[in-house]
Amino acid sequence: MSLRHALLGLLADRPASGYDLLKLFDTSLAHVWPATQSQLYGELNRLAEAGLVDVSAEGPRRRKEYTVTEEGLKELRAWLVAPTQQQPQRSELLLKVFFFDLATDEQARAVLAEREQRATAYHERLMELRTALEDEEGPFTSNGLIALEYGLRRAEMEWEWARWAAEQLG
Amino acid sequence: MSLRHALLGLLADRPASGYDLLKLFDTSLAHVWPATQSQLYGELNRLAEAGLVDVSAEGPRRRKEYTVTEEGLKELRAWLVAPTQQQPQRSELLLKVFFFDLATDEQARAVLAEREQRATAYHERLMELRTALEDEEGPFTSNGLIALEYGLRRAEMEWEWARWAAEQLG
DNA sequence: CTTCGACATGTCAGTGATGGAATATCCACC
DNA sequence: GGTGGATATTCCATCACTGACATGTCGAAG
Numbered sequence: 001m002s003l004r005h006a007l008l009g010l011l012a013d014r015p016a017s018g019y020d021l022l023k024l025f026d027t028s029l030a031h032v033w034p035a036t037q038s039q040l041y042g043e044l045n046r047l048a049e050a051g052l053v054d055v056s057a058e059g060p061r062r063r064k065e066y067t068v069t070e071e072g073l074k075e076l077r078a079w080l081v082a083p084t085q086q087q088p089q090r091s092e093l094l095l096k097v098f099f100f101d102l103a104t105d106e107q108a109r110a111v112l113a114e115r116e117q118r119a120t121a122y123h124e125r126l127m128e129l130r131t132a133l134e135d136e137e138g139p140f141t142s143n144g145l146i147a148l149e150y151g152l153r154r155a156e157m158e159w160e161w162a163r164w165a166a167e168q169l170g
Numbered sequence: 171m172s173l174r175h176a177l178l179g180l181l182a183d184r185p186a187s188g189y190d191l192l193k194l195f196d197t198s199l200a201h202v203w204p205a206t207q208s209q210l211y212g213e214l215n216r217l218a219e220a221g222l223v224d225v226s227a228e229g230p231r232r233r234k235e236y237t238v239t240e241e242g243l244k245e246l247r248a249w250l251v252a253p254t255q256q257q258p259q260r261s262e263l264l265l266k267v268f269f270f271d272l273a274t275d276e277q278a279r280a281v282l283a284e285r286e287q288r289a290t291a292y293h294e295r296l297m298e299l300r301t302a303l304e305d306e307e308g309p310f311t312s313n314g315l316i317a318l319e320y321g322l323r324r325a326e327m328e329w330e331w332a333r334w335a336a337e338q339l340g
Numbered sequence: 341c342t343t344c345g346a347c348a349t350g351t352c353a354g355t356g357a358t359g360g361a362a363t364a365t366c367c368a369c370c
Numbered sequence: 371g372g373t374g375g376a377t378a379t380t381c382c383a384t385c386a387c388t389g390a391c392a393t394g395t396c397g398a399a400g
Contacts (some may be wrong), residue, residue: 003386012269014347022348034260043318060396080273096318098252099250099313111250111254143270146338150335157324189377207355208382209358211381230366231378234378315396
């Protein structure tokens with residue numbers, strides 16, 4: 001349900017087309033709220049129907065540029081201050097942990113090692129992203145860095161936990 | 171897709187009915203892979219159709235008791251050692267952080283404070299669950315504690331981050 | 341002048357989760 | 371003997387996400 005607010009948020013900075021927004025998603029919001037092209041175009045049309053955005057310009061190649069309406073901004077601000085519902089956390093990894101008794105110790109260790117690796121790799125990617133972000137000056141940079149820090153801390157937590165868990169198995 | 175494996179995993183410990191499994195989900199797996207009643211019964215029927223479980227007994231009130239088949243166990247073990255796909259992380263909280271410029275500092279702080287509170291409350295709940303688990307001896311206790319530790323660490327990470335983030339706003 | 345890559349939008353089938361309603365049985369208690 | 375609560379299963383409408391397919395335009399490079 002928040003894809004809608006992600007779009008409104010990006011459009012609040014500046015008008016953009018679906019294509020623009022798709023790229024913005026891939027860069028800025030990729031780690032926070034990934035979305036596919038089909039979702040995005042569909043939601044844009046629904047947003048326009050609901051009067052939260054307007055088509056402010058049409059360009060070549062059927063390009064439609066969207067702008068948030070007053071109503072859209074209102075909706076966005078209301079969402080920002082509404083209580084954040086935390087979505088139920090499903091974790092395939094932890095599910096496997098639950099059933100570790102069905103595997104050998106070696107197999108269990110492999111599962112944990114895989115996660116540790118992934119977490120460190122992800123951490124590195126985020127560190128690169130951070131240095132990249134620090135150079136350029138975008139509208140979402142400083143807030144983006146706060147969100148990014150969450151990812152970094154989470155990755156650290158994950159590999160520390162994975163190591164600890166592997167010890168527990170012994 | 172892993173609901174299937176969650177069910178197989180629980181049934182691998184002992185045969186059970188849908189109703190039993192629902193209760194097991196609510197207690198043991200609630201924090202790891204929540205599932206609703208409609209999902210669960212549906213998946214059980216599909217599992218039986220696929221030959222991964224058998225109806226091993228029928229009791230009063232149309233109760234059907236399911237048991238994993240050899241094939242089901244095979245599937246479960248294959249899943250355990252297969253690479254764990256990490257599902258894309260959508261976070262409504264981080265999305266809000268991205269758009270903090272649209273809110274007042276006060277509002278942003280409130281969002282962060284709410285999360286900090288939730289994280290500490292969740293941490294407390296998990297601590298209680300841990301002491302409860304440590305007393306009783308279940309089949310999944312020791313692995314459950316490893317999974318639970320993940321939740322604890324994550325909650326700690328979250329409130330530390332929320333505090334840090336609030337400082338950044340100043 | 342053609343072709344290739346980037347730009348740009350739309351649609352659809354399949355899958356899985358949500359939430360609620362409908363149905364029925366058994367048991368304990370009054 | 372009737373009622374309420376726990377046991378137990380099934381179905382359905384709705385919604386969101388995925389991944390793929392379909393369609394078409396423009397600009398630059400050769």
